Amino acid sequence: MVHRVAVIGAGPCGLTSVKACLDEGMEPTCFESSDDMGGLWKFKEVSEPNRASIYRSLTINIWKEMMCYSDFPIPADYPNYMHHSKILKYFRMYADHFKLLKHIRFQTLVKSVRQRPDFTRTGQWEVVTENRDGHEERHVFDAVICCSGHFNYPNLPFKDFPGIETFEGKYFHSWDYKGPEDMYGKRVVVIGIGNSGGDIAVEGSRVAEQVYLSTRSGAWVIRQVSDNGLPVDRFNTRFFHVLFNLLPMSFLNWLGEKKLNSMYDHTMYGLKPKHRFFSQIPVINDDLPFRILSGGVIVKPNMKEIQGSNVVFDDGSVVENVDMIVFATGYNYDFPYLPNNAIYKSGHRLGLYQHVFPPNLEHPTLAVVGFIHSDGAIMPQAEMQARWVTRVFKGHKKLPSNQAMIKAVEKDTRDIEKNFVVSKLTPLQVDFVSYMDNLAKDIGVRPNLLWLFFTDFPLFKRVLWGPITAYQYRLTGPGKWEGARRAIFTQFDRMYQPLKTRQLDAQHSSTSGHLMKLSLTVVTIGAAIYYVHARNPTTIPNFLSKLHLPSV
Numbered sequence: 001m002v003h004r005v006a007v008i009g010a011g012p013c014g015l016t017s018v019k020a021c022l023d024e025g026m027e028p029t030c031f032e033s034s035d036d037m038g039g040l041w042k043f044k045e046v047s048e049p050n051r052a053s054i055y056r057s058l059t060i061n062i063w064k065e066m067m068c069y070s071d072f073p074i075p076a077d078y079p080n081y082m083h084h085s086k087i088l089k090y091f092r093m094y095a096d097h098f099k100l101l102k103h104i105r106f107q108t109l110v111k112s113v114r115q116r117p118d119f120t121r122t123g124q125w126e127v128v129t130e131n132r133d134g135h136e137e138r139h140v141f142d143a144v145i146c147c148s149g150h151f152n153y154p155n156l157p158f159k160d161f162p163g164i165e166t167f168e169g170k171y172f173h174s175w176d177y178k179g180p181e182d183m184y185g186k187r188v189v190v191i192g193i194g195n196s197g198g199d200i201a202v203e204g205s206r207v208a209e210q211v212y213l214s215t216r217s218g219a220w221v222i223r224q225v226s227d228n229g230l231p232v233d234r235f236n237t238r239f240f241h242v243l244f245n246l247l248p249m250s251f252l253n254w255l256g257e258k259k260l261n262s263m264y265d266h267t268m269y270g271l272k273p274k275h276r277f278f279s280q281i282p283v284i285n286d287d288l289p290f291r292i293l294s295g296g297v298i299v300k301p302n303m304k305e306i307q308g309s310n311v312v313f314d315d316g317s318v319v320e321n322v323d324m325i326v327f328a329t330g331y332n333y334d335f336p337y338l339p340n341n342a343i344y345k346s347g348h349r350l351g352l353y354q355h356v357f358p359p360n361l362e363h364p365t366l367a368v369v370g371f372i373h374s375d376g377a378i379m380p381q382a383e384m385q386a387r388w389v390t391r392v393f394k395g396h397k398k399l400p401s402n403q404a405m406i407k408a409v410e411k412d413t414r415d416i417e418k419n420f421v422v423s424k425l426t427p428l429q430v431d432f433v434s435y436m437d438n439l440a441k442d443i444g445v446r447p448n449l450l451w452l453f454f455t456d457f458p459l460f461k462r463v464l465w466g467p468i469t470a471y472q473y474r475l476t477g478p479g480k481w482e483g484a485r486r487a488i489f490t491q492f493d494r495m496y497q498p499l500k501t502r503q504l505d506a507q508h509s510s511t512s513g514h515l516m517k518l519s520l521t522v523v524t525i526g527a528a529i530y531y532v533h534a535r536n537p538t539t540i541p542n543f544l545s546k547l548h549l550p551s552v
Contacts, residue, residue, distance in 0.1 A: 002142040002365060002393040003027055006127050007103075008110050008337070011039020011052075013370030013382035014147035015091060016069060018100050020386035021145075023479060024394050029139070030100075031129055033109040037095060039149055041087045047176050052151040056179045057203060058084045060377075061195060061224060061284040063233035063467075065491045067377035069094060070470035071481040076497040080231050081224055107132040110337050113144055113366075123363030143365040143393050145386070150333040150371055151175075157329055161191075163306035171325040174200055183208040186323035189311050191303055193219045193271075197328030198285040204326075205296030212311075212319055216302040218273030220260055220282040221289065231495065232284075236376075238449070238464050241433045253277045264289045270299035280421040281375050281429065333371070342366055344409070347417065349428050351409040354439065356385050357392070359405030364392055376432030380470035384439045387479060391443055396478075433468055445477035462488050 003026055007017045010032035021028035033051070036042050040052035047053035060067065060082055064074045072094050078086055095101050109130045116124040127139045154173040158164050164171070170182070174196045183204045190201045193215040205211040226232035244252060256277040257266075266272035269292050273280070291297040301314045311319045333350065335343065344351040344360045353359045356367050367389040370382040391397045399405065416422055420429040440446035452460035463472055469491055474484035 001395065002123075004029070004141050004143075005393065006031065006110075006113075006125070006139065006141040006144045007147060008113075008144065009039060009147035009149065010037040010104050010106070011147060011149060011370075012041070012091060012379050013149070013386070014039070014145075015095055015100055016379070016383040017145045017147055017369050017386040017389070018103050019098050020383070020390040021393075022098070022100075022103075023387075024390040026390065026393065028103050029141075030104040031108045031110050031127075032104055032106050035106050037101075037104065038088045038091050039147075040151060041084050041091065043084055043088075045178060047178075050152050052149055053175045054084055055174075055177050055196075055199070055203075058199070060084070060087060062377040063224075063231035063495075065231075065469050065494060066233040066236065066467060067379050068470065069379060069383050070474045071479075071483070072097060073471075073487050073491075073494065076494040079498050080495055105129075110148075111136070112339075113146075113337050113342075114339055115342075116140065120362055123365040125365065144367070145389060146335060146338070146366070146368045147370050147382070148335065151331050153332040153334055154327075155330045155332050156327055161303055161306060166308050167306050167322075167325065168309045169323045169325065171327065174326055174328040175331075177326060180204045180207050183211075183324065185209050187319070187321055188212070188324045188326065189214055189300075189303070189319065189322055190326045190328055192328030192330070193283060194328055194330065195283055195285070197326075198283050198288050200326055200328060201297050202285065202287045202291050205291045208296075211291075211297050212300050213297050214300045214303045214313065215271075217275070218266070218271055220257070220266065220273060220277050220280075221264075221271055222260060222282045222284055223263065223286045224284055225286055234467050234495070236433070236467055238433070238468060241468070249278065253279075264293075269293075275421045279419070281373070335368075338366075344406070346409050346413040348423070349413065349416075351406075351413070353399065353405040353409055354388070355412075355428070355430065355435075356389060357399060357405070359402055359409050361402075364399050367392075371428075372430065372435070373428045374430045374432040374435060376436075380473075381432070381436065383470065384436055384443075384473065387445075388439050388443050391478065397442060436468070436470075436473070440473050443478060445473045445475075445479065447472045447475055456485075459485060459488065466491065 005021050005026050005028045007014050007021070007028050007030040010030050014030055014032070015037065018028045018030050034042065040054060043054055043056065064078055064080055064082055068074045074090055078090070110127060111130050112128045114126050116122060116126050118124070123142065125141050125144050127141055127144065129137050129139065154175040156173055177200055180203050184207045186208050187210050188204050188208045189212045190197050190204070191214045193213060197213065201211050201213045222232060224232055226235065253276040260266065260277070269289060288297065292299060300317065304312045304314050309321050311322050342358050342361060344358050350371065351359065352368055352371065355372050356369065357364050358366055369385045369389060370378055372378065372381050374381065388397070392399060400408070416429055422429060437446050447463050449460065449464060452463060466488065469488065471484045471487040474481035
């Protein structure tokens, strides 16, 4: 029976893993190599080796209601998109509220995690740690949860950029970027159009002589401020997810691309990628289109080579007198403290059952939490993983055989490669809602829309039409939180609260708007019932029998 659990890392994934262990009555010990919690979100003026690093101005691109933990809403007066300092404050409040700090050992590096000689019988692990004074200590744990992140090891592919050794200016990875101070009056090339590359190009363009943004394949760029000024995440609803599963992907891609191009034509702006909209997570940047339109950022194709202070691109164009190159070229991932036999590779990715458990171990006592990439925030996904992991540790849930798990991992790899554009650096992508719902179903906490329709229609409407916030997974089952229903009903109050800085007369919704929403609700219910019945014909009759209603 698992009782003592080692948690490696006190970032957002480690904190929620410690809490999940406590919720299941286990005894967690969290080892954090730095002097504070927060992981990626703990800003430091100087980047530290083998640790995640962020820049001074970083603001999260996920709406606060979609990024918070399921039983601890972010304060109503916090902005909808939060600066990293606010996020760290939220983590401190979370840790204080659930009394997590006493379980964290700071400035303690995990050097190795190895199976005990009696692992076949006990499933136990030996963990070797080193404190700030260099003193090593050995511990025995019944289980281990790895939460050390995957933004720790910058990828610098110099072999792809011949002539880098001749460059006469300064170059560095975005991991080292803290602010635009060194860009004043300079000519800067940013390589890579991910979220970091876009942010750095935009921020640098306000002070540099000129910024060039080099991209190999382009990107779809979406805004955080969406229709009616609402956070774009607010439209990630179960209604949309039902349609997503019913309508052809070609139509959904066309619709999404048409919507984006109506705001700014991606071909005209030089942004249009080779892939379709839903094949890769888009770049989120409200400012980039304007910086391109105003000339502060010039989009260029992939860099071909470097000749001294000149940069040559694939189309033959040359930018002369370049002072600085920023490589926003992603990260490599590694778990240097784990033994080789605990790591299963599937294609380019780390093969984990449900993206959590190594499928090749005799006992499911090693888990990786937070090693996931989707269109949603890491916090609720890591929390869901941690809840599932601790249920497995306690024996409430049983995993399939090793053979079955390996088969599932390989199928996941094929599905990911079929549905998404992936690479060696980004080998993993999942759909946020599907992934959350699958784990929630296994735990027993997925909301039942049909049940809510008959038993709590006001809540049903908010679960169907409202954003898929993590509170939905605290309505029922293990870990049920009595405040979940209220949190769902008040999530828009928390959205509006920080905007109420100048009081105006409120506008009331029209009758036609209510009728339209009611009509769409009826259509969606019909579509959802058809979708459920087509996949599992026995579900609806069984449900009706539980309600003591006659089935047809």
